[in-house]
Amino acid sequence: MLRAPMPSLLNTVKDLDRLRRIVSVLVRHGFGEIVQRTGLGSLVPKSRKSESGVGRGERLKRALVELGPSFIKLGQIASTRPDILPADIVTELKTLQDEVPPEPWEVVQPLLEGELGGPVEEIFESFDNVPLASASIAQVHRARLKTAEGDVREVVVKVQRPQVREIIELDLDLLYWFAHAIERSIPEMRMYQPVKLVGEFDRAISAELDFVAEADHADRFRENFKSHRSVRFPQVYREASSRRVLVLEFFDGLKLGDAIANHGFDGEVVAKVAIDIIIQQIFEDGFFHADPHPGNLFIMGTPSSPVIAMFDLGLVGHLTPKLRDQTIDLMVAAVREDYRGIADALWAIGSPSRRVDREAFEAEVTIVAQKYLGKKLKDIELSALLKDLVDGARRFDVEVPSGFLMMGKALMTVEGIGKEIYPDLDIFNEVRPYFLRLIQQRYSPERVTQDVIRGVLRLSNAASDAPLQIQEILEDARRGTFRVQVQERSLREAADRLGRRLFSGLVVSAGLIGGCLLLAADKRWTGWALLIGSGSYAMMHSTLVYWLNRRDRVERD
Numbered sequence: 001m002l003r004a005p006m007p008s009l010l011n012t013v014k015d016l017d018r019l020r021r022i023v024s025v026l027v028r029h030g031f032g033e034i035v036q037r038t039g040l041g042s043l044v045p046k047s048r049k050s051e052s053g054v055g056r057g058e059r060l061k062r063a064l065v066e067l068g069p070s071f072i073k074l075g076q077i078a079s080t081r082p083d084i085l086p087a088d089i090v091t092e093l094k095t096l097q098d099e100v101p102p103e104p105w106e107v108v109q110p111l112l113e114g115e116l117g118g119p120v121e122e123i124f125e126s127f128d129n130v131p132l133a134s135a136s137i138a139q140v141h142r143a144r145l146k147t148a149e150g151d152v153r154e155v156v157v158k159v160q161r162p163q164v165r166e167i168i169e170l171d172l173d174l175l176y177w178f179a180h181a182i183e184r185s186i187p188e189m190r191m192y193q194p195v196k197l198v199g200e201f202d203r204a205i206s207a208e209l210d211f212v213a214e215a216d217h218a219d220r221f222r223e224n225f226k227s228h229r230s231v232r233f234p235q236v237y238r239e240a241s242s243r244r245v246l247v248l249e250f251f252d253g254l255k256l257g258d259a260i261a262n263h264g265f266d267g268e269v270v271a272k273v274a275i276d277i278i279i280q281q282i283f284e285d286g287f288f289h290a291d292p293h294p295g296n297l298f299i300m301g302t303p304s305s306p307v308i309a310m311f312d313l314g315l316v317g318h319l320t321p322k323l324r325d326q327t328i329d330l331m332v333a334a335v336r337e338d339y340r341g342i343a344d345a346l347w348a349i350g351s352p353s354r355r356v357d358r359e360a361f362e363a364e365v366t367i368v369a370q371k372y373l374g375k376k377l378k379d380i381e382l383s384a385l386l387k388d389l390v391d392g393a394r395r396f397d398v399e400v401p402s403g404f405l406m407m408g409k410a411l412m413t414v415e416g417i418g419k420e421i422y423p424d425l426d427i428f429n430e431v432r433p434y435f436l437r438l439i440q441q442r443y444s445p446e447r448v449t450q451d452v453i454r455g456v457l458r459l460s461n462a463a464s465d466a467p468l469q470i471q472e473i474l475e476d477a478r479r480g481t482f483r484v485q486v487q488e489r490s491l492r493e494a495a496d497r498l499g500r501r502l503f504s505g506l507v508v509s510a511g512l513i514g515g516c517l518l519l520a521a522d523k524r525w526t527g528w529a530l531l532i533g534s535g536s537y538a539m540m541h542s543t544l545v546y547w548l549n550r551r552d553r554v555e556r557d
């Protein structure tokens with residue numbers, strides 16, 4: 001028996017077997033050095049020869065595929081983090097698909113019957129043994145469900161693969177251990193934040209494994225959108241569902257691309273509906289689909305009134321009212337190019353726990369601001385700016401609420417879809433009514449707390465050449481005993497002027513902090529790069545400000 005490098009973790013032979021397998025796959029694909037340095041060298045089979053002449057991205061991808069569902073998923077998540085992983089690896093991981101062959105019916109049937117407590121024929125009037133989709137965690141079958149009322153309903157049955165939870169849990173344990181080992185023993189890999197990446201992966205994959213949560217989310221979305229006629233979420237048949245089996249209303253819909261290319265649906269109309277839906281989810285409900293990519297929606301209805309059906313609701317994001325307010329404060333400060341306001345807002349959002357020397361911090365802010373501001377946009381070297389940002393994030397271990405980051409990702413995903421099906425999409429036009437309402441609500445008399453009063457006072461005292469209208473709004477707020485006395489019309493004008501910056505600023509700040517901005521390297525995000533360039537510049541330094549803030553704090557401690 002090999003010497004177990006982690007006695008506390010490796011309790012069973014199964015663990016050790018799995019670890020040995022992981023190690024041997026890694027070595028075979030040319031990652032022997034990492035294995036050696038993390039102290040797992042004793043598990044390395046002597047005779048193996050690693051492949052040569054293949055890029056590390058490709059080798060990593062092959063290793064992940066060989067290691068199965070959890071590693072494929074890990075690779076997919078890693079591919080959305082170009083801020084921490086090198087470009088060659090990201091490019092390769094982006095092509096990772098979870099093309100896992102479906103489980104045979106002989107395996108699925110007993111699992112299903114065990115979960116549902118009865119024979120398939122009793123519960124369903126008919127059941128299609130051949131799945132219509134299969135991925136790493138679950139596969140989806142069509143069926144006709146007999147309801148308690150004696151009706152028959154068209155449904156899909158999402159069944160988790162046997163053992164998938166156990167395998168993932170085991171892999172997670174090993175991955176955490178491995179990530180810690182890497183951070184401990186390979187300093188030059190620390191910047192890739194392996195432990196954080198595994199944590200992110202843990203949250204995402206755990207959400208997908210929890211079908212009860214997915215059912216709850218479906219109900220909550222249905223409730224939130226019950227008067228909205230352009231969106232549908234599947235009804236859940238709880239009587240036939242369990243932790244590992246989910247029976248949902250069947251949507252007879254079209255894939256997005258197909259609907260537009262072959263069925264007369266109009267990209268413009270569909271894009272606007274999609275934006276409308278995600279904006280309501282984020283800003284009104286604070287409860288949103290965290291992964292609204294085209295594979296998780298269908299187009300239904302008619303070309304003149306399309307309906308978007310959304311599914312795969314395991315992973316959702318939350319934006320609390322407090323975080324939403326802080327986000328608005330941040331945007332207002334960014335629009336005013338008010339560094340202190342920006343710093344304060346980011347400070348509040350990131351809720352840092354340590355103290356900082358504000359004066360030193362503001363001096364730093366000025367230095368960085370001078371580096372980037374006052375330049376023409378085209379003269380700004382985006383990669384340099386990003387490098388500062390990313391370096392800052394790494395050094396200071398920025399803790400931004402996951403809801404904020406997820407919001408940025410969800411918005412970017414929907415914006416990306418929108419641009420793809422309707423290149424002229426002017427997202428601001430779509431979101432303007434929401435911003436009007438948000439600004440109104442945020443500074444409405446009932447909502448004006450001490451915090452806001454202080455903020456408004458300080459803001460109105462600060463010298464600034466920010467657009468006049470927002471100044472006026474804030475000035476009104478101050479003068480009128482903190483009542484917003486502006487007319488709807490002037491608010492509208494202000495929002496018109498500011499809205500573009502507000503919106504892109506919002507996304508960019510979330511995106512930057514989460515590292516999503518680098519997605520702009522991908523063609524699909526060119527539109528975003530432009531938006532970022534034209535509008536939300538202010539947010540870039542706001543983020544810088546924040547990180548500088550953190551650095552200052554760290555250096556003091």
Ligand SMILES: Nc1ncnc2c1ncn2[C@@H]1O[C@H](COP(=O)(O)OP(=O)(O)O)[C@@H](O)[C@H]1O
Nearest residue numbers: 133135138140156234248249250251295311312
């Ligand atoms: N309610 C539904 N009606 C019709 N097809 C569905 C429904 N839910 C899921 N599907 C199909 O099954 C596929 C996988 O389901 P999904 O919930 O996205 O699971 P996964 O987590 O594997 O992505 C979807 O891409 C879609 O094609």
Ligand SMILES: [Mg+2]
Nearest residue numbers: 295296311312
């Ligand atoms: Mg899906």
